[in-house]
Amino acid sequence: MTALSTRTYGTDASATTIPHQPVGARKSWRRIVTAVDPDRRDAYALSGPWLDADAAYALTVGTLIMSCDVYTGHREIALHRVGPEGLEQIKTWTLKKPLGRAVLNFTARRITVTSETALRLDEPPPRPNLYPGRCRRCRRAVAAGAGLVTGHQGARQTEHPGECPPPAAVITPNRFGGACKTCDMWVEAESGVAVRITAPDAHKSEYAPRHVSPCPPDADPGPRSRRPGWCRDCGEYTAPGQGWLFNGELHHRGPCPPTTHDGQAWTVPVRYWMGRWHPGQVVHAQVDLRYGGEFPHSDTPGLRVLSPTYVEFAAAVLDVVDTGLDRRSARIRAATGDEAAPLLARQALAALDARPSASTFKSRLIVKRTTPHGLELRMRFDTLGRHRPWLAEITGRDPDYRWQREFLTADIDWRHADKKGRGLLYCWTLACDRVYQMHHLDAGGDRQVRSYLRSTPDGDIVRITAEEVHAWLNSAPAWPDH
Ligand SMILES: [Zn+2]
Numbered sequence: 001m002t003a004l005s006t007r008t009y010g011t012d013a014s015a016t017t018i019p020h021q022p023v024g025a026r027k028s029w030r031r032i033v034t035a036v037d038p039d040r041r042d043a044y045a046l047s048g049p050w051l052d053a054d055a056a057y058a059l060t061v062g063t064l065i066m067s068c069d070v071y072t073g074h075r076e077i078a079l080h081r082v083g084p085e086g087l088e089q090i091k092t093w094t095l096k097k098p099l100g101r102a103v104l105n106f107t108a109r110r111i112t113v114t115s116e117t118a119l120r121l122d123e124p125p126p127r128p129n130l131y132p133g134r135c136r137r138c139r140r141a142v143a144a145g146a147g148l149v150t151g152h153q154g155a156r157q158t159e160h161p162g163e164c165p166p167p168a169a170v171i172t173p174n175r176f177g178g179a180c181k182t183c184d185m186w187v188e189a190e191s192g193v194a195v196r197i198t199a200p201d202a203h204k205s206e207y208a209p210r211h212v213s214p215c216p217p218d219a220d221p222g223p224r225s226r227r228p229g230w231c232r233d234c235g236e237y238t239a240p241g242q243g244w245l246f247n248g249e250l251h252h253r254g255p256c257p258p259t260t261h262d263g264q265a266w267t268v269p270v271r272y273w274m275g276r277w278h279p280g281q282v283v284h285a286q287v288d289l290r291y292g293g294e295f296p297h298s299d300t301p302g303l304r305v306l307s308p309t310y311v312e313f314a315a316a317v318l319d320v321v322d323t324g325l326d327r328r329s330a331r332i333r334a335a336t337g338d339e340a341a342p343l344l345a346r347q348a349l350a351a352l353d354a355r356p357s358a359s360t361f362k363s364r365l366i367v368k369r370t371t372p373h374g375l376e377l378r379m380r381f382d383t384l385g386r387h388r389p390w391l392a393e394i395t396g397r398d399p400d401y402r403w404q405r406e407f408l409t410a411d412i413d414w415r416h417a418d419k420k421g422r423g424l425l426y427c428w429t430l431a432c433d434r435v436y437q438m439h440h441l442d443a444g445g446d447r448q449v450r451s452y453l454r455s456t457p458d459g460d461i462v463r464i465t466a467e468e469v470h471a472w473l474n475s476a477p478a479w480p481d482h
């Protein structure tokens with residue numbers, strides 16, 4: 001075995017040099033073993049920090065170190081323990097295959113130090129940088145081979161050899177976009193130069209972007225937009241790269257194109273529950289006026305005021321864009337009477353069904369499942385992990401969360417459940433003539449299910465559609481006692 005230099009550190013720490021890689025080994029590794037996972041195989045079962053061969057570390061006495069040297073056809077495994085006087089070899093194995101169960105079990109039984117950081121005592125000698133990087137002192141680029149890689153506080157970092165060179169007056173091209181120092185128009189990253197605007201200082205010189213002179217006459221005042229959207233000036237669609245941004249607002253580059261729609265238009269987010277809208281489609285739109293847009297004309301088909309800043313009406317989709325991160329927005333206009341007719345007819349049908357029933361608490365008492373407070377919904381659920389089923393009464397519409405909800409407390413029956421929460425019996429009480437939303441995991445436990453429910457005067461709890469929920473909410477204010 002390799003000669004090891006060891007010096008005692010205090011009573012329980014020892015300066016230990018890690019065995020070097022023997023001649024002929026194709027591959028080697030050394031690491032501290034603080035735990036062995038019985039559910040994993042080979043070296044994947046081991047935990048603990050990696051160690052560099054020939055390097056010196058301060059290690060707690062008793063720490064286990066495993067080394068592995070791979071030769072053609074076999075591998076040599078050795079298990080060591082950090083002793084007060086040196087690294088003590090416990091056992092060696094010559095294996096044809098990766099680490100087997102016997103080695104892992106043997107190692108697991110000998111772990112006494114279960115947490116150890118490999119604190120390196122020697123600084124590795126600097127070597128030329130093989131890859132371009134940034135100097136750790138001056139943060140400037142260092143080309144491959146022009147600097148040194150040093151181990152600094154455990155991490156390998158690139159730096160200039162010796163003193164950092166004085167900062168350049170002009171860097172070509174500019175790394176970051178910004179307003180041009182000369183004309184104040186926007187310089188895209190890497191399209192111009194960066195000029196030093198402070199006195200030369202190796203550590204904190206500041207740079208500002210500038211166009212390569214002369215400044216182009218058609219430069220935009222803000223950065224180029226990479227996403228589609230609608231122009232703040234003319235309201236028309238703007239393709240990716242065709243607009244510039246200022247304070248999050250999109251503008252056409254150059255003069256705005258002729259308009260394709262005049263009259264009122266609104267921009268609305270297309271949420272996942274609305275489906276995929278497409279241009280020309282007539283939709284039942286809810287518009288949040290807090291984010292802009294005028295109040296619709298009073299003769300807009302299907303207009304209903306949900307709150308002073310939240311309205312719904314029949315609308316036609318003008319265009320839809322992806323605004324990134326799986327989000328979509330649409331520009332809509334008010335639908336004409338003809339366009340809105342089929343949609344309004346469907347709503348009228350749903351409204352017919354959404355009428356208060358003659359039954360009240362008293363009449364519902366004749367129903368078997370009725371409690372003094374209403375209908376009881378009993379459902380068995382598997383509540384896995386952090387998923388808990390919930391039931392909420394829908395009391396109105398909300399621009400941010402779609403519905404205003406009041407969550408009901410459930411009586412939970414644990415008697416038939418297991419430790420993980422499978423088979424819990426949830427019990428909620430539903431009142432008549434109200435609409436509810438229920439959320440739970442599906443039977444497989446891997447999909448979240450949301451559905452709308454309503455209790456009927458006959459003592460049933462029935463599943464309804466979102467359109468029916470709207471109809472119930474629209475007619476509810478007209479009812480007494482609601
Ligand atoms: Zn430097």
Ligand SMILES: [Zn+2]
Pocket residue numbers: 180181182183184185210211215216
């Ligand atoms: Zn300029």
Ligand SMILES: [Zn+2]
Pocket residue numbers: 231232233234235236251252255256257
């Ligand atoms: Zn425009």
